[in-house]
Amino acid sequence: MKHAFETKKSEFIYTYVRQVDEHDLCRLEMRAFFGFDRPANILKSTIDIDPSRSPFMKERLEILFSSTDWNDFLQEAERFVSHQTFKVTCMNSIALDKTEKIPHPERRVLERSIGELIQGEADLNNPAVDYGFVLHENRWYFGIVRESEPFWRYHLKKPHMYSTALSTRVARAVANIAVPHPAGVRAIDPCCGIGTVLVEARSMGIDMVGRDINPLVVLGSRKNLAHFGLEGEVDIGPIAEVEDTYDVAIIDMPYNLFTHITAEGQQDILTAARRITSKLVVVTIEPMDHMIKEAGFEIIDRCVAKKSNFKRQIVVCV
Incomplete structure (x- = not known):
């Protein structure tokens, strides 16, 4: 039986950029961090790792909501309230496992669609929080995105x-x-x-x-x-x-x-x-x-x- 004070454990999506010669080393680092690895350049886990620690990580998304249906995803965005200035970025700027890269013009359209629905003040130049979304394994995920600093x-x-x-x-x-x-x-x-x-x-x-x-x-x-x-x-x-x-x-x-x-x-x-x-x-x-x-x-x-x-x-x- 679940108690009222229990909260859902956070989930994170990590994206990777690495050279061919680095795949084995990257996967060994994955196993150290998460207890498992993936041959793909995207990984989902409940373990929180600062993406700037890894020389291979590109971004980390802390998942706030998700949906397999784009229209349901938009409805979730419409209900979402940001108490800080924000901007929204689509993370499908590269191919992620079997999900093809979404072209730049299409990503901008999707970003505007989400950004216009969120309740709060958008700021594309100096936002207090960066939100992101990504299509992975036929499911859309939205959350707080943190880019890796090299x-x-x-x-x-x-x-x-x-x-x-x-x-x-x-x-x-x-x-x-x-x-x-x-x-x-x-x-x-x-x-x-x-x-x-x-x-x-x-x-x-x-x-x-x-x-x-x-x-x-x-x-x-x-x-x-x-x-x-x-x-x-x-x-x-x-x-x-x-x-x-x-x-x-x-x-x-x-x-x-x-x-x-x-x-x-x-x-x-x-x-x-x-x-x-x-x-x-x-x-x-x-x-x-x-x-x-x-x-x-x-x-x-x-x-x-x-x-x-x-x-x-x-x-x-x-």
Whole structure:
């Protein structure tokens, strides 16, 4: 029996824009956020994610009402009251799964049809609230729309960089895969290099600390954080010296010309990670499933992140 004080749980529609090489990484991020993925570029869930967190999300619609019939949809719009100035946008500006893109002139007509019915004051230039609607799987949805802001783009040019570092898009996705829901989660990047993942994590409010064995890159990581107005602890030293424990760790396995690491050294890093965390996300250019299992972890999910002919494995372990 339902009680009068119970309220319906909010539902959200997320739209995505990603390159072909990013599909697998995007779907791994979807699974981290929502517990499932879709091959399509649109997804519906009751889980509330800020679309600006993902480098792949385009928009999020918080659903207020819906209908399979356009005339019923218009009647719902006529009953809707906006207490703030508003504008209305049709989200079908791209093909969404099997729903074709609605041409620009037709979208404008539909937007005016909805906007003229809503009770309230429209403001196309500086609205207090943005409403949107979308046709998805033969059903019309209306709600509050929030566009993704590509904050990761602001981090493309860091004061300290090196060519083998993760791209900001991949780094942001990896941070989300490791910590999809940051509340109460403590994270560490114990081989943080110049802080590519650390910058993305801290910019999203993830409680992550950094560490690296190389004093020069630690200095670069600290300067990169400061450059973007971010705060975060970055210590010098190997992972073996970490005394605290964390909910999750991210290890972009050292491999480049500046870090001459042996297979034994890689195994030592993974074994030390088992001691300090219950969840691990490994980024590696070479297979190391046997090392991960030897360290005592179980692989629960994975994908390959591609960039042209260069591939990295993203491996999620517990």
